[in-house]
Amino acid sequence: MDRHITLGEFIIENQKDFPYAKGELSALLSSIRLAGKVVNQQINKAGLAEILGKAGKENVQGETQAKLDIMANEVFISTLKNRGEICGLASEELEDFLAFDEDMHKDAKYVVLIDPLDGSSNIDVDITVGTIFSIYRRKSEPGTKVTMEDFLQPGDKQIAAGYLIYGTSTILVYTTGNGVNGFTFDPGIGSFFLSHPQMKFPEKGNIYSVNEGNYVHFPAGVKKYIKWVQQIDENDGRPFTSRYTGSLVADFHRNMLLGGIYLYPQGTTSPNGKLRLLYECNPMAFLTEQAGGKASDGFRRILELQPEELHERVPFFCGNKEMVEKAEDFLKTSG
Ligand SMILES: O=P(O)(O)OC[C@H]1O[C@](O)(COP(=O)(O)O)[C@@H](O)[C@@H]1O
Numbered sequence: 001m002d003r004h005i006t007l008g009e010f011i012i013e014n015q016k017d018f019p020y021a022k023g024e025l026s027a028l029l030s031s032i033r034l035a036g037k038v039v040n041q042q043i044n045k046a047g048l049a050e051i052l053g054k055a056g057k058e059n060v061q062g063e064t065q066a067k068l069d070i071m072a073n074e075v076f077i078s079t080l081k082n083r084g085e086i087c088g089l090a091s092e093e094l095e096d097f098l099a100f101d102e103d104m105h106k107d108a109k110y111v112v113l114i115d116p117l118d119g120s121s122n123i124d125v126d127i128t129v130g131t132i133f134s135i136y137r138r139k140s141e142p143g144t145k146v147t148m149e150d151f152l153q154p155g156d157k158q159i160a161a162g163y164l165i166y167g168t169s170t171i172l173v174y175t176t177g178n179g180v181n182g183f184t185f186d187p188g189i190g191s192f193f194l195s196h197p198q199m200k201f202p203e204k205g206n207i208y209s210v211n212e213g214n215y216v217h218f219p220a221g222v223k224k225y226i227k228w229v230q231q232i233d234e235n236d237g238r239p240f241t242s243r244y245t246g247s248l249v250a251d252f253h254r255n256m257l258l259g260g261i262y263l264y265p266q267g268t269t270s271p272n273g274k275l276r277l278l279y280e281c282n283p284m285a286f287l288t289e290q291a292g293g294k295a296s297d298g299f300r301r302i303l304e305l306q307p308e309e310l311h312e313r314v315p316f317f318c319g320n321k322e323m324v325e326k327a328e329d330f331l332k333t334s335g
């Protein structure tokens with residue numbers, strides 16, 4: 001390939017993967033690309049634009065929202081709403097879903113779920129953050145009102161999923177069920193270019209990402225797994241390396257490139273862990289499986305879980321298949 005293909009060219013070229021495609025999904029992915037550029041530009045100058053710090057309001061999770069959480073949420077909602085490819089949207093920062101039922105949306109086939117800014121605790125300290133998105137085909141008939149059922153779909157029904165990572169460079173990574181591809185943003189040209197084709201977890205991993213500050217709250221099986229990764233064994237390269245940024249997107253991206261496991265287990269303070277099934281775990285699980293890895297709640301495949309609520313949390317284990325299976329073994333044997 002004499003030059004890097006742009007994201008726009010790649011989206012059009014790969015429309016053929018969808019025999020029924022009329023271009024709506026391509027247009028929707030382009031809208032996400034556009035919203036990502038705007039958020040990226042705001043994040044890069046956050047310190048100057050006085051959009052650091054807390055907004056003084058709480059979201060449905062009981063978390064104090066950061067100004068950037070709200071900015072990113074508004075950018076994605078207005079961009080996706082104004083371009084008419086979706087009939088509804090749900091977000092970490094909104095208690096209920098939004099139904100777009102103006103004329104321009106009534107025949108739209110897709111709903112989107114977003115975590116507009118992932119890694120919020122890192123915003124003010126200039127550490128990598130991200131945006132996570134998940135796309136479903138609506139279950140309700142086009143032309144009718146969007147319902148909660150359109151959002152509460154198991155992860156294996158996702159049409160597409162991905163994230164933007166706002167780090168040393170800004171990269172958009174996504175899957176439509178035909179592998180995982182990453183596109184790096186070139187601010188000089190203002191376009192995303194294919195930089196990471198067909199991303200796959202490497203055969204072996206030796207990185208573990210977990211907030212060990214919560215160790216005392218972890219189930220016995222998770223404690224045993226963490227002790228196991230810290231023991232010496234030249235045969236499988238233990239002790240593994242601990243890397244944890246506090247941003248799921250950043251830890252996931254690194255582990256997919258270098259090989260590793262991210263875990264946010266249940267704990268005594270959070271019986272279902274912290275991460276949200278619909279707009280954090282499902283999209284990352286879709287990417288994980290498409291990249292040859294495994295994603296579970298320690299016992300069940302994430303993508304087969306039937307969501308009950310918009311903001312429900314689940315324990316999350318994702319990464320190299322072998323590493324996740326080892327963690328699951330400890331959980332199964334030690335609870
Ligand atoms: O500070 P903790 O408890 O380790 O949690 C960090 C985890 O929570 C998150 O920040 C949750 O996401 P949000 O920032 O979107 O709320 C993940 O990105 C991250 O992996």
Ligand SMILES: [Mg+2]
Binds near residue numbers: 115117118119248280
């Ligand atoms: Mg998040």
Ligand SMILES: [Mg+2]
Binds near residue numbers: 115
């Ligand atoms: Mg968030």
